[in-house]
Amino acid sequence: MSDLPQQARLAETYAEVEDALLSRWPETRLEPSLDRIQAFAELLGEPQRAYPVIHLTGTNGKTSTSRMIDTLLRALNLRTGRFTSPHVERMSERICIDGEPMDDEAFVRAFNDVAPYTHLVDAEQPHPLSFFETVVGMAFSAFADAPVDAAVVEVGMGGSWDATNVADGKVAVVLPIAVDHAQYLGDVPAAIAREKAGIIKPGAVAILAQQTADVATILLDRAAEVGATVAREGLEFGVVSRTPAIGGQTVSLQGLRARYDEVFLPLYGAHQAQNAAVALAAVEAFLGDQPLDDAVVRDAFAEVTSPGRLEVVRRSPTILLDAAHNPHGAEAVAVAIEDSFRFSPLVGVIGVMADKDHEGLLAAFEPHLEHLVVTQNSTPRAMPAAELAATAREVFGEDRVTVEPRLADAIDKAATMAEAGEAFGDPLGSGGVLVTGSVVTVGEARAMLRRAER
Template sequence: MSDTTHDADAPRLAETFEEVEDALLSRWPETKLEPSLDRIQAFTELLGDPQRAYPVIHLTGTNGKTSTSRMIDTLLRALDLRTGRFTSPHVERMTERISVDGEPLSDEAFVRAFNDVAPYTHLVDADQPHPLSFFETVVGMAYAAFADAPVDVAVVEVGMGGAWDATNVADAAVAVVLPIAVDHAQYLGETPAAIAVEKSGIIKPGSIAVLAQQTPEVAEVLLARATEVGATVAREGLEFGVVSRTPAVGGQVVSLQGLRARYDDVFLPLYGAHQAQNAAVALAAVEAFAGDAALDEDVVRQAFAEVTSPGRLEIVRRSPTIVLDAAHNPAGAEALGAALEDSFTFSPLIGVIGVMADKDADGLLAALEPHLAHLICSQNSTDRAMPADRLAEAAREIFGEDRVTVAPRLSDAIDQAAALAEAGEAFGDPLGSGAVLVTGSVVTVGEARSLLVREGRR
């Protein structure tokens, strides 16, 4: 019967989320890179270039991309625009990477998005020197799902870098560059300026470049790129920025100078100066996108009050307090340390840390050392994780023998840390206002979140 015949080479369509996850994870991992846009361009061409069906706000930078993307998304939806948002990596589930209307795709929608592009993946695989990677396939899924929705605007975070990141087949109406520091040095370069060259690739002719505060050498690279392609520039500290911020219960109250107006008494339910700066960048990006008029102040306040960013200084449990933060490089750890001092009075604070083997563990540990009474070295379940024993060796050099414990299983590490935090008086604090900080990697935080946050409870 003709309806049962099919192309033997065509991929079998998935029926469940687990099948999609399995199919995607069988591709080149995110950590394996071959710097070229050839595959993704071939792929999106076969899909009908869905990334051209809507304007794009594109974000790059070393830290802060996901929080800022979530703020931009929330602001745009407050303006009654239908949004698509692509972020990575995910904290707990792969579906988080593709959101429409502020919500991750349901498992059913994720399966549909995969099945929509699956027939084309093998055509690209067969035609290119290397097959499509996991990341390239998910980018294609996201762009197609956004066109299908259809969305009014897509907020897209780069996976790594900029110029040859798979997301860069889109031409941004607004290109956002968050602070640039050294991370992924083996792929992007050894200095912030070298990395900036790569990241500046998202600034396209005719776009508006919204630039967070940068070091002078990075700013020079970004401004040169903007001049070269004729992009308009808005810079934090000059055209927009944080006027003031006051830590408050559950977050902070900020005054933001936008591109079009000043917005006062804005409550942001996230902690730390870095999140206030992310908010200023998000506001400027949305103003740049929305046109010449100022935004309604009440709409701005309402939107920021609703912002969430899982795994970013997120309190997931009380007694003792357990805080999750996805800091995974020294710059992220510095921002985390400053926010801990600024917004909390935990004593003692017990750290649980699990890092990836390719990260600057020494830099991360050194940035956290002043803030932690004791450190428990652990590891997440991926094969990229640095073994807990190896991490502990590095930690003892920085913290000293007595302040470091090893617990390779993350659940054991959290239990031990909670017991230490509760026994606060042993550290000279009779009030026992102890807390646990789980950090070091998005994956570590995601696994901790799955352990600590019951299904359906945010």
Template sequence: MTDTPAPRPAETVAEAEDALLSRWPETRLEPSLDRIRAFTELLGDPQRSFRVIHLTGTNGKTSTSRMIDTLLRALDLRTGRFTSPHVERMSERISVDGEPLSDEEFVRAFNDVAPYTHLVDAEQDHPLSFFETVVGMAYAAFADAPVDVAVVEVGMGGSWDATNVADADVAVVLPVAIDHAKYLGESVTDIAREKAGIIKSGSIAVLAQQEPAVAALLLERVAEVGATAAREGVEFGVVSRLPAVGGQVVSLQGLRARYDEVFLPLHGAHQAQNAAVALAAVEAFAGDQPLGEDVVRAAFAEVTSPGRLEVVRRSPTIVLDAAHNPHGARATAAALEDSFAFEPLIGVVGVMNDKDYEGVLAELESVLAHVVVTQNSTPRAMPARELARAAVEVFGQDRVTVEPSLADAIDKAATLAEEGEAIGSSIGAGAVLVTGSVVTVGEARSLLKVRS
């Protein structure tokens, strides 16, 4: 091993982000925990200094993580939360006590682990990736805080995900569908097998409703490792839900008690199901006693989930939703029909080139009067004109407009929404949905916050 000079400490967030982004991107996966294990060992295995609730699944992880975090803090526990990807700022990925790290804290977290990254790089066949480094930062920051419990969302998959060096008390598996097929497998059972890897011996596995084959596979894993299962629709679930102004009112059957008249300021049946999963996860973590009804109501009333059917502007209404695969787009379409009465609804869609964009467009076709196809600023973005060809196949030529600039696409969609009469709808009732990618939504959120 040759001597490698220690990296210069970052002085700004931009410097820390540049150093992180110079590493393998999080979309590049080499299935091994060797690097992250070597890294966390050098850091003193910080992930062993707090309890963990670990989440996997295809969609809903970030919303559910935020609900779990809010419930735990309502129980006077100090929390860390690790989620990915970020919507606007990289520091959103690491939160303590419900708040993302400040710029100063993010730089400190990076500098705390940076001296060890080159040691791992020198010893391993492949250097630490961006994602592995950020996971190390998060676990070290949580140990330093210190937190009582970390709510940790996988980046991709489960077994080989860098977050899986932590052994969770509670392993949450949200609905599994096909996504990241290149890395995780072509069938839903292949993907579920990879995601099941977060279920460890002695843990409680909180399982959202799944396709029968997936449910069977997850229960096999539970039995194999000696875990305990809690299943949506059997041990817990949504009893009832009613759309309401600003969200919905739900009754939830938890593992320990039933909680009625709970206001959830998020839209859609999928968010009610996420709430049931979050409640069961916290009940499983907290022990045998029910959570107080007032505590549950107060916690859920405070939940936010940026970029998930988030209304960011009025006149016309602009809604952001990070759906980026057919399963997510289907839930978004159902929630729009369930909770809103937009006429017309104009879509602004920008996708990544490795996603099932045709499936996303097909799921949105029934709720969008017109679609403005665009692209975000990342190299992985599908060019707008290429996406337009697929959109024309789904929507027809007359319902598709191309605007490569995201800002121009939003302006065009807002104009179409306001001029609803021109496409057969009443003036003033229109709205815009920006969707297709977390990055597209994040960039739109930044644009609209600056300009609104």
């Protein structure tokens, strides 16, 4: 190990960390195995065993639910670590301690703490550590160093062979399962469910969001097989009622230990109310048999934020950002907009990744958008705007589609259309813009629009 310092590429700046991480296998290149991350965790001293974990999987809603769980735990005076992916704007958002993303200095330190060991794993394994595996190691180590009282960990993709699965969740949360990442996980929800069920470990409490019957069967079978306790949305916990309100909604939630009424949630849509019920049940299961303090629950939910999830980033016209990138997510967002807003017209700006079900996504949005501006984000994985437009014209019709390959131009064009509401027969022009289709598209739009506001 004497040559370790020469091999280890230590970083001095945030940009150098980004560069070093991005030079590794990308998140889209998968080799389904836990061998590398297990070897890495072992060299790091098994940091993921230093604190109890709440582990989340599912197709949509993981990040919002993780943020709610984190906020609730902190309201109960617990120190938290939170790992989510992908990031919206900056890589360091993936690792949060006490609700805050790591600052640049802490992110560099977290990287340098694990960097010497990455090369040892690379040398011993048939394939080098990936970008995602390295960031997971950084997160687990940073949480142990903090130290945290609880870690809220979102899987990257799937479950069984996701790098986060070297941790054993005291509570395993399975959000609604639909089809996404079909080329990696399969194109049938039941096949995906088998993979995601792998985070349910012996002796854990499994908190299950509402699922289709075939998916529920697979999850319950897994829980029975490993001796996990199960709580199901709609049976042991759930949303009792919800009313849209200015800036969000007011919900009544039935938890595992008590009912919590008149809780204001500053997020839009029935899907976020359901995420709140799941988050509440997960925290109750994590803490034991006592109900939570009513005022603490209210205060915590009132503080919840979820960037890029039906987030209003500008008014006049209103511009909403949502990271929906599959048909299931698009349906939830479309219904939430109808539920909480009165836009006339609503103009969509959509840029997607080439490996996604773009046709299903467009079909889900079609009844809700008067017009669509097709664009692309700046990554190599983006579907070219012209290619997306060809499908969009089939779904929306020629007259309802405009192509603007540059995202900034697309947003400007959509905002102009939304303001000129009378062109769509609404003289008041109470239009809105929805930017969606990909976390990357939304992240780039968010950075752009927030810069312009400053």
